[in-house]
Amino acid sequence: MPSSDLPWPAPSCSRELTAAGSQPDVPLAVRLPSMEKPLTVLHVSLYHPTQDPDTFANVPLKLQHDASPLLVGRSPDAHLQLQLPRLSRRHLSLEPYREKGGTLLVFCLKVLSRRGCVWVNGLTLSFLEQVPLSVVNRVAFSGIQMVIRVEQGTSLEAFVCCFHLSSSPLIHRPQAEETDEWDGQLQEQPSPSSGQRAPYHLGLLHGPSQPSPGGGPETQLQKAPSARMLC
């Protein structure tokens, strides 16, 4: 259960506070007070195109959570509560665990929504499917774009989520690239074996992950995923 649930201030000043509170030179894991071992931190950036302040009204600035899965959804008992009608009450979970022989927490994302899918690093996951997360992860579901950056600490007791609301898209879909250029290429090469899809997916999975000039977590993709792929 969350032991720290700081209220998110009014949306108009939330981003300002987030920006002022960030100290990119010092890892947050080091700055957390009164902890014997630094906690793993998930830096979670959130964006929704409607920019409706209600969507993220219940998102705290910081959330400390134990070693159980962290639930994301519309339900009041979700640890990260997002107000979107298309969202399931429990849409997905972020589960901490340890790899065999590993000493640090790693995470996997599991889809708990029967109807909605979740797009994770180029893979479209459906109900009960799960994937391990890497250091930087691009996630999309129900119109929400989420970038999760994992900053590992040594504590196995708990982890911290630090939330940041973004006013601009995190997974870019430049208008100029919305043409079906790739589709055209596929049509020109009439051998759409499974290998044909591989470069497209690899581009999404391993595309350059460049921080924005301001040091923000925005992720540029070589080729934007289609709306269908963003669930």
Place this chain on the structure above:
Amino acid sequence: MSNFEDADTEETVTCLKITVYHPGQLQSGIFQSIRFYNREKLPSSEVVKFGRNSNICHYTFQDKQVSRVQFSLQLFKKFDTAVLSFEIKNMSKKTSLLVDNKELCYLNKIDLPYKCMVRFGDYQFLIEKEDGESLEFFETQFILSPRSLLEENNLPLQKPIPEYGCYPSCSTQNTFPTEMDESEL
């Protein structure tokens, strides 16, 4: 939910048959809160916890040597397949969990084989999975074994290995007598 209840076609449900044994099960009542032989239906997204704390755990053991949460089980679907599998995760900081002969430390997890032996301390669980179609639910069924499951299954671990003796390179095919004494060598 109502869609499921109104559906005409009944789906089979994935079931975990869990045969349990503890050497003190008759005296201490450690399994008194577990309803044996009944099948219990659980939501497929539920993380089922086993341990001592009844506020957290779905299945509890009345034993102070058991951690508040000892281990957890959860269903998942392998990516791009229709196969439902179970994952087991050790939630105990003090006691390691053995799945067959693989040792899981705190927060380690592993996919459960179709049939496997799970152990911690003196507890033995023979877990067998029956496949089903439903994505909504799975079932559990507990069976109490009157005798040790390790003896029944004649696991290689139970075969005595003399300290200074030699033993067959493949112990699973050992047809020699299983009782030996070092002094006989």
